[in-house]
Amino acid sequence: MKNTDSSQEMSLCSLILGKALATHPVTQAAVALGGSPGQALAASLLPGAVRWNNKLSRLPPLQVALCSSLLAGLVCYLHHLLRRRLARVGKHGYLQTLLDFMKSLPYVRDIVAKENAKVLRDLRAGVKEIHVEGVDPLTKLPKHKCDSKIVLQALRRLHSVDKEPELRTSTMSGTMYICDKKHLELLNSAYGMYALTNPLHGDCFPSVNRLEREVVGMTASILGGGPAGACVEACGTMTSGGTESIMTAVRTTRDFMCHTRGIDQPELVMAVSAHPAFDKACRYFGIKQHRIPVSKDYRADVKAMARAVNGNTIMLVVSAPGYPHGVMDPVEAAASVARAKKVCLHVDCCLGGFVLPFARKLGYNVPPFHFEVPGVTSISVDTHKYAMAQKGSSVVLYHSRALRKFQFTSITDWTGGLYVSPSHPGSRSGSLVAQTWAAMVHLGEEGYMEATKQLMEASIKLQKGIVAIPGLKLIGQPDMCLVAWTATNVNILELNDVMTSKGWTLNVLQFPNSVHMCLTMSNVDCVEMLIKDLQDGVNDLLKHGSDPAKGGKAPIYGMATSLPDRGAVNDILIMYQDVVCG
DSSP states (O other): OTTHHHHHHHHHHHHHHHHHHHTSHHHHHHHHTTOOHHHHHHHHHHHHHHHHHHHHHTSOHHHHHHHHHHHHHHHHHHHHHHHHHHHHHHHHHHHHHHHHHHHTSHHHHHHHHHHHHHHHHHHHHHSOOOOBTTBOOOSSOOSSOOOHHHHHHHHHHHHTTSOOOOSSOOOBSSSOOOOOHHHHHHHHHHHHHTTTOOTTOTTTOHHHHHHHHHHHHHHHHTTTBSTTSSBTTOEEEEESSHHHHHHHHHHHHHHHHHHHHOOSSOEEEEETTSOHHHHHHHHHHTOEEEEEOBOTTSSBOHHHHHHHOOTTEEEEEEESSOTTTOOOOOHHHHHHHHHHHTOEEEEEOTTTTTTHHHHHHTTOOOOOOSTTSTTOOEEEEETTTTTOOOSSOEEEEESOHHHHGGGOEEESSOTTOOEEESSSOSSOOHHHHHHHHHHHHHHHHHHHHHHHHHHHHHHHHHHHHHHTSTTEEESSOOSSSEEEEEESSSOHHHHHHHHHHTTOBOEEETTTTEEEEEOOTTTGGGHHHHHHHHHHHHHHHHHHSSOOSTTOSHHHHHHHHHOSOHHHHHHHHHHHHHHHHO
């Protein structure tokens, strides 16, 4: 099971060798004279073996041994090199592997280096240092103490260049989820109250551990867990955000499958629409990744997922809903595959965990997606999104304690004493736990039902408004309050630039080029204005024939999506991040 690839390679080699020997003239002649294939093989090999033995007998034994060792080493090296190359082809494809090889050639490498240097200069020119009057940039620790009033004044001046948060009329997609000022003030008060606490020291701050248990319990209760749910043993922990929840679930499952199934070459199967946190987890934890396509409705292709499963598969991944298009993957179908193949199934509910359960109660068609589905083993859900807690707050859930215990890290022989930690970080902020608890208790089921009702109604209004604009069409059929669309009569990337010039911050998607708007309680009242600006933007592009907004991102995104060399795009992204980090 653990060496599936090697076994398949050996079987294939044996089959090819067998066919070659079976059709060899010497073999066929021996069989024709009444001999067995084994006798025929011996007859064909014996003369050659005798000749080589006579030649080698004239050489010193030490020389024969050394030459044999060198030859064996060379064969092993070539085999290892070939496996690495084939693995790279399997991961990146023939085209990307060929492009990478061409870029490694001396002449081409020099050209690429010059172009990258030019791109780097442009990036540094584009990412400018923020200059705020009265607040000089710091490159070292100030020598003297500074009065608290001056510190706060400097922070206010720096904060003044940020986009002003607006409640209910924000023009940003997603990003902000808080519903009103009183709620925000409550979270700030809870945060300040627990500012000095640390869940790692439960003996000193027992209330923080209780608050975390209750946040996990409340979250599980709306996702098929708890005493009244289908999965009574559902449990979990809090994390700093969706990425940590996903990475934690992946690592926990890896260790669980290694311990229970002996899988030491783990593989994971996910759709191309799954969150990049799964890519990050696979890179961090040495897991081979299989990316399967989505169907015409932009949901994970479960048949392709089933074909990708093998003896080393530890986890299947589905989203409810996916971040790009706001559509739910077929969780029940994927769970059926997981049960049949005896692998784990993770449902990424980071976006929909605090909307879909309440949307179902309101009568919307929400198919089963959480622990109510047999086969679901873990769930990630962000409480800093639609649970309306502050960043960063999230929860990772498991269907049993038997799985969760593989998340914990214990060190028994440290000179500093016995050590155990439930998560990747050691010390954590008790403030984030407390404000999350405060958010959930403050709103309760009633508050989340009210919010979900407004969000779903706004989503339907936005969908109708988009399809009513000639040339715009939806991408998939949204299952909640994230709506994606593209254009057939104008360049959707240029339309996004026009919307940016009007003050909107939408999310740009690729494959296909499109944009989406994630509706939250911070922007729920902006739908009519968004529809009007979209209509005006399309009219502007049709009238002018090009983007009237200067300095937009359309050329950048257009180049990135059309460029076949994804390695070059990767290099540009890394350079950009390096510039931003300073």
